[in-house]
Amino acid sequence: MRMLVDGAWVDAASGGTTVAVSPATGGELGTVPDGDREDARRAIAAARKAAPGWARISAFERAALLHRVADVVESRRDDLARTLTLDQGKPLRAEAYDEVDELVVYWRMAAEDGKRFGGLLPNSAATGKRALLVRRPRGVVGVITPWNWPYTMPAELIAPALASGNTVVWTPAPTTSISAGALAECVAEADLPPGVLNLVTGPGAVVGNEIAAHPGTDAVAFIGSTATGRLVAQAAAGKATLLEMGGNGPVVVLADADLDRAVEGALAACFLCAGQSCTAGERLLVHESVRDDFAARLAEAVTGRIRLGDPRDDATTMGPLNNDAVAAKMDEHVADAVRRGAEVLTGGARATGFPTGLYWPATVLSGVPAESLVATEETFGPIAPIVGIGSLDEAIELTNASRYGLLAAVYTADLNTGLAFADAVRTGWVNINESTNYWESHLPFGGRAGSDSGLGRVGGAHPMEAFTELQTVIIG
Secondary structure: OOEEEOOEEEOOOOOOEEEEEOOOOOOEEEEEEOOOHHHHHHHHHHHHHHHHHHHHOOHHHHHHHHHHHHHHHHHOHHHHHHHHHHHHOOOHHHHHHHHHHHHHHHHHHHHHHHHHOOOEOOOOOOOOOEEEEEEEEOOEEEEEOOOOOOOHHHHHHHHHHHHOOOEEEEEOOHHHHHHHHHHHHHHHHOOOOOOOEEEOOOOHHHHHHHHHHOOOOOEEEEEOOHHHHHHHHHHOOOOEEEEEOOOOOEEEEOOOOOHHHHHHHHHHHHHHHHHOOOOOOOEEEEEHHHHHHHHHHHHHHHHHHOOEOOOOOOOOOEOOOOOHHHHHHHHHHHHHHHHOOOEEEEOOOOOOOOOOOOOOOOEEEEOOOOOOHHHHOOOOOOEEEEEEEOOHHHHHHHHHHOOOOOEEEEEOOOHHHHHHHHHHOOOOEEEEOOOOOOOOOOOOEOOOOOOOOEEOOEOOOOOHHHHEEEEEEEEO
């Protein structure tokens, strides 16, 4: 692949490349340019040059071009899904096609939201005057995205940034740069003006830092880990920032819960994308009166329904982890929980007999101490750690004790109890009788203030609030 800068496909200025290797097969997927600060600056300059013209065209003209991107994505659906499976590791039939289809939704939604995203006409204090509040694009938006959803996470930032009149410089996670290149090809084929979207690949500490810190970017949007998000925020100090970071969202199962429904929710919460999601059910807080029953049902469901295997196989429901770092974290967190007394009901160690060492089976742990790493940190792997609780109050206390504040779920037969939980927990999203991995792409999603889960909201038109600013116009 090559980088996209000012409408042209280019190599890194240094000429350096990195070989992309599939987590599924261990085979080479191609070479990725090793971009550096010079490449980032060249892309920022291209975006600045394109910004005035892109801002001047109407929202309806921009919408037509974004719909054209969605059309290209639809025409390339099979190729995009296969690329995602080999590059990220997602099962082709169980997940990859779904992500491509959701990618289409994000581009079309942003196109329509951009048409409707306007200002206000407040009353003036002076007789005979009119006040207009007009939404203006900030200019150039730097976008830094993760590897777990390498199509939809970029789209939920890039599409609204473009729809609201900004140009974009984008750097993706290095381990899924091949997928990023495939998405950039769709944008290029849609024939957006040169410099409107620029893709620069390379190390995050170099390219991402330059994009965040460079005075040529007016806003910075980031999705990824809390540790990296803090570095991005420091580099982008003084700019508008949108940060969607880590989570340790609990799934709470109370004594009166429908256990069959809670098990279904836990399967989706813990094993979608092999648990590699900020919305994953990172810990299951289950009332002691139903803990053993719930654990047995969940272990049986995992054994019978979660099939770890080659993600190209139609029967596979869960593929490998994406990279060595997340696999090593699974190793560490499971070992820590077992040392502290947790019982392994399913899984518990890396699988053997696969082309790479990244295949981790779906793991269920019972009797997990609340202070375990797996219950306090973001594991980001296919694990369901069950922590016993004695009451709703304890569930609220453990939820709020976490430094994360992204999402939580609760299962209960009493709506008032569910709403009381939502009122009391400091998370940006709460699901009642639904998995933590249930979200709707048009709704605002992000962490609560004071947590390590970020700042601002993604979803629908909500990022446009960060990507635009109000200009006040008085008519005398």
